[in-house]
Amino acid sequence: MLNMEPLAIKQTQEGLFAKKFSTVEIVENYLKRINKNNDRLNIFLTVTSDEARAGAKRTDNLIGRYKNIEEARKDFPLFGVVVAHKDLFLTRGVRTTAGSKLLTDYMPQYSASVVNRLEDAGAIMIGKVNCDAWAHGSSGENSDFGSTKNPWNEEYVPGGSSSGSGAAVASGLSAIATGTDTGGSIRMPASFCGVVGLKPTYGAVSRYGVIAMASSLDSVGHFTLTTDDSKMVFDITRGEDGKDSTVKSEISKQKSVNSKLRIGIPKEFLTEGVDSQVAKTVAEAVNVFKKDGVEFKQISLPHTKYGNLAYYIIQPAEVSSNLARYDGIRYGHRRSVFGDESKRRIMLGTYVLSAGYYDAYYLKAMKVRSKIIEDFNRVFDSSADGVDAIIAPVSPTPPFKAGEKIDDPIKMYLADVFTVSANLAGIPALALPFGFSTAGLPLGFQLMGHRFGENLLFELGRRFEQLTDFTPKIAID
């Protein structure tokens, strides 16, 4: 079986049961694609071919033991699914670098909860993928192991920080990929690479074994080809594991699928600073939903315009504290090995937390965060004519060229202006691909929802895919 098109999870599993192909063939196909394209795209930092091949054989044996697909799914919901992990996720016995030379030979002794859960559900790890070092970046250019390239056009960035994860799924080098989103690090690369990206509610998925960036903002999510796949993965990863005390196994009450839904359009997110192609994409998505009877309402989130300011205080402050443990004693290399962006964030964080500045910056930012949360609570309030979801751009611009913003931190930080609010408020957001820019790069939008209301976002995403006759597009043959 040569050059098999990567498939969504359901089709993969049906194909396996119909004996159209075997798991061994699926894995070989991905390995071949990785071999052929990885030098050029710089997506994988480690390929675990032996383990993946062994996993494939195990899966094929396993499938033979089940009479029907439902029974197999009940025990192993993700059988036959190949997963790539962002190199921020600890994988027992497999090198984990966080994209930093500081951890260039770090071999974890345990795996992240999410890694274990996916494995227990039958998924097969194929390798570890590139990211901005310590997840610091919006473009994928801050990796100490070289930038990841956008598979649609190598001159462009794939978005960051989960750059390799987005690019791996978009180029058909893995069926799904894990990622982390602290200020947009899943939604940005999902959108720039043209795949589905979920940033779950804060505390919906365990962060245990995932290298920490900013602990009050970090959320663990994933990249998939379709919304259905995203839900299938989330159903496995979500919920308490007893190892991360911020996790809550809550699911908010969902409106019935057929009830009248209303989506808010925040006027602050569609200002003159937004690229016309991005604004048009959101407007077209609104029209698609409108034709299906979804109601739209203009809303105001007045404090979100300060979101990026608060984010670039809170996040570096927490970064400086989390990265203090890399002191050269436990992990080898000295702190001089940190790259420029990490040094900037460590110093900025240390500055805003230092004597005399704490009240003016950090405390103030935490108060602004309260105002942003109030804004969201108000527009979502069902007793006050609230909305069920919010639609917004992911990035203010289409994917940009490599090198365009890397020397100007402020320019780079402004790419996050529409994504950080969801992190500050702890709400879930789903990035969906929709169309292409004039330069031929993917465009998209995001839907934000109530805390623990992921299911409604999946419902809306699925509906959108049906209405647009969506089929996943892979960037390379």
Place this chain on the structure above:
Amino acid sequence: MGKLSSDDVKHVAQLAKLSLTGQEVKKFQKQLEKVIDYISELNEIDIKNVEPTSQMTGLTNVYRNDKVVSENCLSQENALSGTSKKHNGYFVVEALLTERGDA
């Protein structure tokens, strides 16, 4: 907001245990000054009487039983696997104390 001097950069770097070269101090001074200017726009907002938020999902104290779960523990061998410098099941590190001559 006030200017960020190169001494400020050196001071912050020292607090953060980062040793910077002279060139780095120059580069970061310029870049960080811009960023601090940017985040100082936060001063526009009136946030008197607002409580700060650090946790969004309403959790307060989360407890677990104070019990050792052996499957969550590393074996001595695993715990030492990250170093090549070990002796009799211990990490080998440089001596922290020296013998005083006046004792």
